Amino acid sequence: MGAPNDGDKSWFDEPRNINIIVWTLVLACLGVMVGGEFIHKHGHFEVEYTVPGFYGLFGFVAYTCIIATAILFRKLVMRPEDYYDE
Amino acid sequence: MSNYIFPGFILIFGGLLLPLFPKSLRKWVALALPVLSCVHMHYLPEGYALTTQIFEYTLTPVRMDKLSLVWGYVFHLAALMSVLYQMHVKDTLQDVSGITYAGAAVGAVFAGDLITLFVYWELTAITSVFLIYANRTPTAAKIGTRYLIIQVASGVILFFGVLLWVRETGSVDIGSFTYGEDNWHLFGPFVNPETGMPVSMASWIILFAFGIKAAFPFLHNWLQDSYPAATATGTVFLSAFTTKLAIYALVRCYAGTSILIPIGLVMTLFPIIFAVIENDLRKVLAYSLNNQLGYMVVGAGVGTELALNGAAAHAFAHIIYKGLLFMAMGAVLYRVGTTKANQLGGLHKSMPLTTIFCIIGSLSISGMPGFSGFVTKSMTLSAAFGTHDVLLFVGLLIASAGVVDHSGIKIPFFAFFAHDSGKRCKEAPINMLLAMGIAAFFCIFLGIYPQPLYDILPFEVRADVNGAEWHNYSASHVYTSFQLLFMAALAFVVLMKTNMYPPELSCTNLDTDVVYRRWLKRSAMTIGSTIQSIWSRTLGSIKAQIVGTVQRVGDQARPNSILGEPWTIGRTALWAAILLLFVFVSGMTKVM
Numbered sequence: 001m002g003a004p005n006d007g008d009k010s011w012f013d014e015p016r017n018i019n020i021i022v023w024t025l026v027l028a029c030l031g032v033m034v035g036g037e038f039i040h041k042h043g044h045f046e047v048e049y050t051v052p053g054f055y056g057l058f059g060f061v062a063y064t065c066i067i068a069t070a071i072l073f074r075k076l077v078m079r080p081e082d083y084y085d086e
Numbered sequence: 087m088s089n090y091i092f093p094g095f096i097l098i099f100g101g102l103l104l105p106l107f108p109k110s111l112r113k114w115v116a117l118a119l120p121v122l123s124c125v126h127m128h129y130l131p132e133g134y135a136l137t138t139q140i141f142e143y144t145l146t147p148v149r150m151d152k153l154s155l156v157w158g159y160v161f162h163l164a165a166l167m168s169v170l171y172q173m174h175v176k177d178t179l180q181d182v183s184g185i186t187y188a189g190a191a192v193g194a195v196f197a198g199d200l201i202t203l204f205v206y207w208e209l210t211a212i213t214s215v216f217l218i219y220a221n222r223t224p225t226a227a228k229i230g231t232r233y234l235i236i237q238v239a240s241g242v243i244l245f246f247g248v249l250l251w252v253r254e255t256g257s258v259d260i261g262s263f264t265y266g267e268d269n270w271h272l273f274g275p276f277v278n279p280e281t282g283m284p285v286s287m288a289s290w291i292i293l294f295a296f297g298i299k300a301a302f303p304f305l306h307n308w309l310q311d312s313y314p315a316a317t318a319t320g321t322v323f324l325s326a327f328t329t330k331l332a333i334y335a336l337v338r339c340y341a342g343t344s345i346l347i348p349i350g351l352v353m354t355l356f357p358i359i360f361a362v363i364e365n366d367l368r369k370v371l372a373y374s375l376n377n378q379l380g381y382m383v384v385g386a387g388v389g390t391e392l393a394l395n396g397a398a399a400h401a402f403a404h405i406i407y408k409g410l411l412f413m414a415m416g417a418v419l420y421r422v423g424t425t426k427a428n429q430l431g432g433l434h435k436s437m438p439l440t441t442i443f444c445i446i447g448s449l450s451i452s453g454m455p456g457f458s459g460f461v462t463k464s465m466t467l468s469a470a471f472g473t474h475d476v477l478l479f480v481g482l483l484i485a486s487a488g489v490v491d492h493s494g495i496k497i498p499f500f501a502f503f504a505h506d507s508g509k510r511c512k513e514a515p516i517n518m519l520l521a522m523g524i525a526a527f528f529c530i531f532l533g534i535y536p537q538p539l540y541d542i543l544p545f546e547v548r549a550d551v552n553g554a555e556w557h558n559y560s561a562s563h564v565y566t567s568f569q570l571l572f573m574a575a576l577a578f579v580v581l582m583k584t585n586m587y588p589p590e591l592s593c594t595n596l597d598t599d600v601v602y603r604r605w606l607k608r609s610a611m612t613i614g615s616t617i618q619s620i621w622s623r624t625l626g627s628i629k630a631q632i633v634g635t636v637q638r639v640g641d642q643a644r645p646n647s648i649l650g651e652p653w654t655i656g657r658t659a660l661w662a663a664i665l666l667l668f669v670f671v672s673g674m675t676k677v678m
Contacts, residue, residue, distance in 0.1 A: 012503055025579060029569075029573055036565040036568075043566075045471070045476070055483075056570065059487050059570035059577070060574065062574070063487045066362065066488050067577075067581055070363050080593065080594065081592045084594065086224075
């Protein structure tokens with residue numbers, strides 16, 4: 001297979017384009033976090049009304065916590081690939 | 087009416103007869119079977135039931151109702167997509183196995199009594215194992231056998247529960263829902279509406295049997311063990327039927343069982359941690375499947391009309407988008423030979439269409455507005471949040487963020503983008519692309535226009551069902567979904583940029599299968615070798631005793647020993663005289 005040759009570079013190989021994607025995501029986040037405050041909310045819990053951008057903040061924190069937990073969990077459960085000898 | 091062919095029979099018998107067709111026709115016949123079977127099922131009248139008397143029991147091998155039909159339709163669609171996806175594979179074993187397996191699952195959802203359900207339940211196990219054996223490697227043989235043992239055990243436990251149930255109630259009928267006091271909460275026939283718990287020991291045992299196939303926590307590991315071990319195309323079949331049949335059984339028999347809510351919640355949560363650290367992307371999808379089942383189990387447990395609609399709709403959409411994701415990974419496995427994340431990357435250059443289809447599946451499962459997962463998951467979530475249980479609210483939101491990671495980002499990112507592995511291959515074969523295209527179409531179609539799905543759901547879809555508000559494409563709902571998805575994706579970007587995201591590593595992660603694959607195995611080996619050593623020691627000592635005794639007796643007979651010593655004529659004459667005297671004396675006493 002070898003290393004990729006320059007002839008088949010794609011749009012995604014360009015760091016500049018990755019930055020475009022990242023900044024688009026940042027803008028989208030800003031858009032939905034701010035925009036969410038201007039729409040009529042309906043939820044089941046008070047926190048959905050009182051904390052601005054609750055779902056967004058929750059998503060960010062929950063995601064980070066999941067990854068952190070997984071990193072710790074890996075120390076507990078990770079074994080060599082041939083652990084079961086099959 | 088009894089001249090109707092049972093739903094599922096066209097697939098089961100058609101599949102079994104497949105090898106009799108000429109090779110050139112076989113694939114086309116295989117493709118026609120799900121279509122024919124679906125048309126046949128569609129035209130059976132709703133409410134149709136076929137009953138037959140065996141001894142004093144009334145069996146109902148077929149009962150058509152709206153709940154069964156949801157599964158009936160999606161099982162046929164899944165069968166059609168899977169057969170199409172497998173068209174390039176020249177292996178009749180896999181075609182026969184896949185089609186009969188689909189038929190068994192279809193038959194099971196129309197079973198009106200527990201005995202019929204049991205027969206189909208076991209049939210799904212026996213027919214599907216060949217999709218794993220078909221890899222024809224020693225490892226696949228071992229994994230297939232493990233899978234078969236657990237699946238058959240689930241059936242045996244089910245049968246035991248059914249026997250108890252029949253003794254308790256005298257009936258084998260599966261029964262129908264009962265309404266709760268508030269008239270919108272529904273309870274399955276095996277549930278006590280007052281306590282929300284299974285009625286008896288028999289219904290607990292049956293719940294346990296269903297729980298094995300539904301991959302309840304601690305009973306789940308057969309799924310992650312076997313699905314990634316099946317053939318590239320076989321996993322697509324496997325992902326559709328067994329677990330969703332179990333979800334159907336739970337919705338049908340255990341709607342409103344409150345214990346299903348915590349069980350389902352745990353199911354949505356623990357697999358997401360495993361999915362983050364798993365390297366094999368097909369195994370990541372198996373964990374993801376387990377997580378998705380959790381939402382449906384919660385829906386069954388909540389037991390309102392909206393929740394049961396949600397569980398049914400979610401099962402429908404899930405079979406399609408999960409099938410799509412397994413198809414995309416199957417295409418990668420077929421072309422590249424591996425689905426290990428640390429060996430992949432950059433495949434969008436070689437497989438652009440597969441990449442696009444995979445992303446559509448990922449967006450669906452993540453619940454992106456505009457895709458099927460958004461519509462169906464939101465029904466379950468709204469019903470669950472309607473219980474005003476804070477723990478459930480927080481847990482399901484964490485699970486939703488987890489889905490964004492493992493299926494939304496990890497699968498497409500590490501396979502098709504990330505670090506370019508340098509691997510170059512051909513795009514997936516045309517039949518694989520077509521099957522993925524059909525699945526992708528449904529992911530988008532049901533996301534934009536869910537009405538046809540609503541129409542086949544067991545209960546009428548209303549904006550407001552007795553207090554449980556449900557607005558699908560309301561601005562609030564769309565915004566909150568976007569917020570959760572985008573901000574979770576942003577967290578991924580931050581973690582990648584700061585090198586905090588855990589790297590993909592070749593490894594085995596311990597799960598509950600360590601109990602039987604390692605601990606029980608080692609314990610059994612230790613016990614076995616201890617018994618063997620005790621036995622061989624005991625046997626050795628008995629043998630030594632016998633040999634010693636024989637030796638000692640032998641020693642006495644040797645020359646110069648007591649018995650072996652030569653006697654003099656005088657001593658011999660003396661002993662002969664004593665013997666004669668003895669005979670004489672004893673003869674005399676008798677005479678006297």
